[in-house]
Amino acid sequence: MFTSSEENYLKAIYHLEIGVDKGVSTNAIAEKLVTKASSVTDMVKKLSEKELIIYKKYQGVSLTNFGKKIASNIVRKHRLWEVFLVEKLNFSWDEVHDVAEQLEHIKSPKLIQQLDLFLGFPTHDPHGDPIPDKDGNLKAIEKSLLSSLIKNESGICVGVNDSSKDFLQFLDKKGITLGKLITVLEKEDFDGSLFIQIDRKKLSISNKISNNLYIKKQ
Amino acid sequence: MFTSSEENYLKAIYHLEIGVDKGVSTNAIAEKLVTKASSVTDMVKKLSEKELIIYKKYQGVSLTNFGKKIASNIVRKHRLWEVFLVEKLNFSWDEVHDVAEQLEHIKSPKLIQQLDLFLGFPTHDPHGDPIPDKDGNLKAIEKSLLSSLIKNESGICVGVNDSSKDFLQFLDKKGITLGKLITVLEKEDFDGSLFIQIDRKKLSISNKISNNLYIKKQ
DNA sequence: ACATTATTTTAGTCTTGTCTAAAATAATAT
DNA sequence: ATATTATTTTAGACAAGACTAAAATAATGT
Ligand SMILES: [Mn+2]
Ligand SMILES: [Mn+2]
Ligand SMILES: [Mn+2]
Ligand SMILES: [Mn+2]
DSSP, rough: OOHHHHHHHHHHHHHTTTTOOOOOOOHHHHHHTTTTTHHHHHHHHHHHTTEEEEOOSOOOOEOHHHHHHHHHHHHHHHHHHHHHHHHHHHHTTTTTTHHHHHHHTTHHHHHHHHHHHHTTTTSTTTTSOOOOTTTTTOOOOOEEGGGGOOTTTOOOOOOESOOOOOHHHHHHHHHHOOTEEEEEEOOTTOOOOOOEEEEEEEEEEOOOHHHEEEEEEE | OOOOHHHHHHHHHHHHHHOOOOOOOOHHHHHTTTSSSSHHHHHHHHHHHHTSSEETTSSSSEEOOOHHHHHHHHHHHHHHHHHHHHHHHHOOOTHHHHHHHHHTTTTOOOHHHHHHHHTTTSSSSSSOBOOOOOOOOOOOOEEEEEGGGTTEEEEEEESSSEEEOHHHHHHHHHTOOTOOOOEEEEEEOOOOOOEETTTTTEEOOOOHHHTEEEEEOO
16 A cells, blocks of 8 residues: 555654644654655655645645554554564563564554454553554553652553663663552652652662653552 | 565575576566566676676576575565464465565564564474575475375375465365375376365365375375 | 577666755744 | 744755666577
């Protein structure tokens, strides 16, 4: 149906337009896809021709319903494959992304339907991100940034805001994984750092870390 | 490392040079890949530049050891994915090929290593074809065409020579699947057709069929 | 041996997706 | 209001991988 390149542009726009009400800028897409603005302009014209996005010169772009459907399906495939890699093939959560970037472009509706079944219809990927259903709907989980907790509050770790290898490996090193209970013992006002309890360990984490960890308050 | 297109050419040459001692012809490759001879000439020059094949004008081509390694690895991936689709995702043997054609190009050594483990190190794919190991070696199974059996001989069905959807679905319809015991009850000399027993059923099959079914004699 | 046919290669073109450099437009600052 | 800067688009080029048509070479038949 569509080329891998087209799919990657749709996916980028899908992620970029979340939570913003104006069009996604050419430069934003270029940065996300590590390409040049001129290349983006070219592709954006093609996607517009195919009614996947709305595009007016200098105005940025937004997905049509059709485009949204295609894009969310790529995200769905990406996240299902990530679950597969972690649950069935012993990958760790910092190893799955690059492979999923390839697998998400495999074309076979039956494959994804059966994979979904095989995995037991997961709703979230290994990073806590929701998996869209066939219609693109996603089950929003109520979550807050760890940095928003105050002293003596606690919650379960349910996701990350930054999925980079570096950050995920850092969390592993500190013993922070999804499902763990975190309690805020102290909060330093001057730098926003937290002194937390996780398992039997107490540790101090910077504001940069707590701004990238999602918690389900309890 | 290599593009999907390059990998497809290498795989085609790999399959075509089995059992022949002279170079694989341009036309043979073109036919297998459903492309034009001129396109093949172009690609063959590139692969030759990269030391994947030996090519001299008008002489046909053959894989170098390096090319053979790359090609057998694609075949390995193709067949492991076919096993996965049948064993884990409820695909039937006539549905797996097209998806495997895509999956074989996914680049991740860890993925294949873990898939192999997950599947229990299978040696053959759903069509009875051997799965090359990491070094390209394949475990040859002794097998004969069903058409070579004589009256009252029998054997286990271990593979197909034709993996087309049509043929595989025909076999399903007749209840012929890998692992089944087949006994030749009668052999007609004038058309080579066989009257065989499989399970409790007796049926007649044409020479065209028996020429595409591999049997392990017993 | 030579004419005919089949195969392979070359030459030139096209599409996709990228790039650089330059031009056009929009946003911002004085 | 105008100058400066930032963003976006256009123009032109390139590489990969395909194609058609024509030329070159090899194979075959008489
Ligand atoms: Mn990912
Ligand atoms: Mn993810
Ligand atoms: Mn196959
Ligand atoms: Mn097979």
